[in-house]
Amino acid sequence: MVSIEKFIENIPKTELHLHIEGTFEPELMFEIAKRNQKKIPFNSVAELKSAYKFNNLQEFLDIYYAGANVLIKEQDFYDLTWAYLTKVHEQNVVHVEIFFDPQTHTDRGVSFDTVIKGIHSALEDGKERLGITYKLIMSFLRHLDEASAFKTLEQSLPYKDWISGVGLDSSEVGNPPSKFEEVFKKSRKEGFLTVAHAGEEGPATYIWEALELLQVTRIDHGNRCLEDNKLVKQLASSQMPLTLCPLSNLELKVVSNLKEHPIVKMMAENLLVTVNSDDPAYFGGYMNENYIGIANALDLSKEQIAELVKNSFIASWLPKQEKEKRILEIDQYLTKNS
Ligand SMILES: Nc1ncnc2[nH]cnc12
Numbered sequence: 001m002v003s004i005e006k007f008i009e010n011i012p013k014t015e016l017h018l019h020i021e022g023t024f025e026p027e028l029m030f031e032i033a034k035r036n037q038k039k040i041p042f043n044s045v046a047e048l049k050s051a052y053k054f055n056n057l058q059e060f061l062d063i064y065y066a067g068a069n070v071l072i073k074e075q076d077f078y079d080l081t082w083a084y085l086t087k088v089h090e091q092n093v094v095h096v097e098i099f100f101d102p103q104t105h106t107d108r109g110v111s112f113d114t115v116i117k118g119i120h121s122a123l124e125d126g127k128e129r130l131g132i133t134y135k136l137i138m139s140f141l142r143h144l145d146e147a148s149a150f151k152t153l154e155q156s157l158p159y160k161d162w163i164s165g166v167g168l169d170s171s172e173v174g175n176p177p178s179k180f181e182e183v184f185k186k187s188r189k190e191g192f193l194t195v196a197h198a199g200e201e202g203p204a205t206y207i208w209e210a211l212e213l214l215q216v217t218r219i220d221h222g223n224r225c226l227e228d229n230k231l232v233k234q235l236a237s238s239q240m241p242l243t244l245c246p247l248s249n250l251e252l253k254v255v256s257n258l259k260e261h262p263i264v265k266m267m268a269e270n271l272l273v274t275v276n277s278d279d280p281a282y283f284g285g286y287m288n289e290n291y292i293g294i295a296n297a298l299d300l301s302k303e304q305i306a307e308l309v310k311n312s313f314i315a316s317w318l319p320k321q322e323k324e325k326r327i328l329e330i331d332q333y334l335t336k337n338s
């Protein structure tokens with residue numbers, strides 16, 4: 001009989017919550033820093049890795065933005081994205097919907113064009129050479145003001161065909177979705193789909209705001225919905241997807257132990273939950289490690305894993321026919337491997 005680990009490794013998967021800047025592995029960071037003659041305030045990969053201990057989201061974000069500082073040229077963004085794609089290709093990820101944070105780069109003088117051209121060409125190469133299909137999501141930084149998000153939206157318009165949606169990330173508490181109501185309205189008018197991080201550290205009211213004011217098609221994280229019964233019922237009846245990130249939750253102390261992760265409780269509430277890696281270079285695991293982590297901690301069955309993987313295809317922005325094909329493929333995989 002196939003082990004649960006092998007079952008997870010070989011099942012075709014999709015990832016819906018991934019920050020490309022969060023895939024920046026220390027080895028590549030040192031390599032790019034060197035060729036750009038940029039300093040990293042650490043002497044070695046090991047020293048840098050030992051700094052990856054976080055008590056909350058903000059402690060992580062401070063290191064994450066510092067790491068991104070060495071990315072300057074189009075080739076850097078290409079190499080970052082290509083490294084992620086080759087890694088997840090080994091993990092049988094077949095479709096990705098990934099975030100990039102333009103303001104992290106434009107605010108330090110790197111042009112929007114440089115960032116998006118590097119990421120886009122790696123994604124195109126990934127489609128052609130690795131068979132990984134993709135959608136790109138431009139995320140606004142919520143610790144900055146709405147005027148800055150509007151400026152970013154303007155910069156993105158020449159590249160509209162390359163970007164499928166907009167998102168909202170960075171420091172959550174004190175920066176509610178309502179702060180970005182107008183820029184999301186304009187984004188929807190321009191044809192972008194919308195998603196937002198909500199209920200990771202912020203309260204359930206932020207999830208309501210993301211639904212009602214930003215009209216999102218998915219909630220990123222959403223853990224704290226469980227504090228509001230009416231909200232849980234609403235999310236379940238609408239089958240609004242939640243993109244959960246178990247290892248991120250563990251590393252950022254959203255949960256104290258993977259055994260306490262709410263994913264099973266959420267499945268029991270009929271919520272459309274999905275498994276994702278968020279910032280794998282910082283949180284100790286890509287897609288397989290996230291699935292294996294919760295499978296072992298919560299004693300998940302192969303049926304439950306297959307359900308989670310199917311949820312992700314349902315929650316994706318793939319065309320209906322493509323989703324149906326993937327779901328059928330998973331059902332066949334389960335039959336063959338259970
Ligand atoms: N987990 C997370 N929450 C909010 N913003 C982020 N940016 C990168 N990872 C993030």
Ligand SMILES: [Zn+2]
Pocket residue numbers: 017018019169197220278
């Ligand atoms: Zn995230």
